[in-house]
Amino acid sequence: QVHLVQSGGGLVQAGGSLRLACETSGRTSSMYPVGWFRQTPGRERDFVATMSWDARATSYADSVTGRFTISRDDARNTVYLQMNTLRPDDTAVYYCATSAQRLGLLTGTAGYDYWGQGTQVTVSS
Secondary structure, eight states, X not given: OOEEEEEOOEEEETTOOEEEEEEEESOSOOOSOEEEEEEOTTSOOEEEXXXXXXXXXXXXXXXXXXXXXXXXXXXGTEEXXXXXXXXXXXXXXXXXXXXXXXXXXXXXXXXXXXXXXXXXXXXXX
């Protein structure tokens, strides 16, 4: 079973930065699509960012484009979400996810097979 363990959440003031990490275990290859989602109370889990299985393409939600960056460190089996210029409406529980298949960009939750435990990001105003 593939497991994803998240870290890096916390409290930050508006305009600040935060980096989330998601370490993967249970498989040797990092060549799978990865994504980040976020969820607030009473809402669906929303797409934030994704990277294709070969790391040659990325996609971002309109609300985070230019501010967030998805990346990965294959040596550490870790995916990152660098969040800059944070705003109060970025406040949410953030989840990382990965697929069991080597597919392209995945922007919907249905495309992912494994999920991290979630980490709270709170942006104060």
